[in-house]
Amino acid sequence: MTTALPERNGDDAVVTLDRREGPYGEAVLRQRGQHYEIIVNGCFLMDTVDGRSERLLIQAALDELERTGGGAERPSVLIGGLGVGFSLAYAAAEPRWGRIAVVERESAIIDWHRGGPLGAFSGGALGDERVAVLHTDLLEYLAAEDGERFDALCLDIDNGPDWTVTDSNDGLYGADGLAALWRRLRPGGVLAVWSAQPSSAFEEALRAAGFADVVTHEIPVSRGVPDVVHLARRVAD
Structure with missing residues (x-):
């Protein structure tokens, strides 16, 4: 460095x-x-100032699985985005999760955790035997035919549905992206999406894509609009 x-x-x-x-x-x-x-x-x-919303992303998905009885006894979770590691560390600290996969396309971010200062925030989770780091773009990963399915998808990609830094990330939140997410969820599985601001348009897009029980959890921040976690469920087949 x-x-x-x-x-x-x-x-x-x-x-x-x-x-x-x-x-x-x-x-x-x-x-x-x-x-x-x-x-x-x-x-x-x-x-790394405040990881409440990133932790809620994981907790809300697990709570919804338990509320509805969806998922396996030890459900699997795919985390979209390693970031500063709050979501991964929180998932790895919870023994109720089984397989924990995290998709991260930036090799720099993975390096900052494996041998840099961000390792303190992922809390040694990269060494957990349940954890697999997938160095790939999430959209490419989702597009793969016959890909692995999960009980929960917890996405912290870019700044959320309404404001993306990378133009290609827009596709994740549109009809095609939501269809791909649907396919990667097991019946009864839960989708949780972090956003830097609430999005009623995204809520409607989730419903239009066939997701049920669409709710939005707000997390107040010191300035500006609250962070949110959008939550939805794939109904059982």
Whole structure:
């Protein structure tokens, strides 16, 4: 990793720890005081300040599986996006989960967990025998024929349905993307989607795609609109 001279922003110095050019653009890891930030293509993606919504993403899916009796005795979960590791660490700390797969397309982010400072936030989850890191693009993974099906899909991709940093991610939240997600869920399975803001249009898209029990959980933030987790269920066949 390379270290640049700190930039002054408010009370904290901002230090660029690593900057990578990859197939999807530029990924940057910065440190601001005691916290870390991921910047993709010049846009802030996430930081380590508050992981409540990322943890809710996992907990809400598990609660819904237990409420409806869907899924296996030890359900499997696919996490879309490794990010700063909050969702993966929370899932790995829960013994009720069986297989835990996490899809991450940015090799830089995987490296920042395996040998960099973000490993403290994924909490050693990469060493859990239930955990598999799939280094691929989520849309490509979903498009594969006869792919693995899961009891829960927990997606934290980009900034959510209404504001994507990478144009190609728009397809995940449209009709084709939702159809692909439907196919990767077992009957009775749960889809949980993190978003930086509520989206009534996405709720309607979920219903139009055949999902049931569509609800939105809000998580207040210190400034601006709340983070949310959109929750939906694939009805049993």
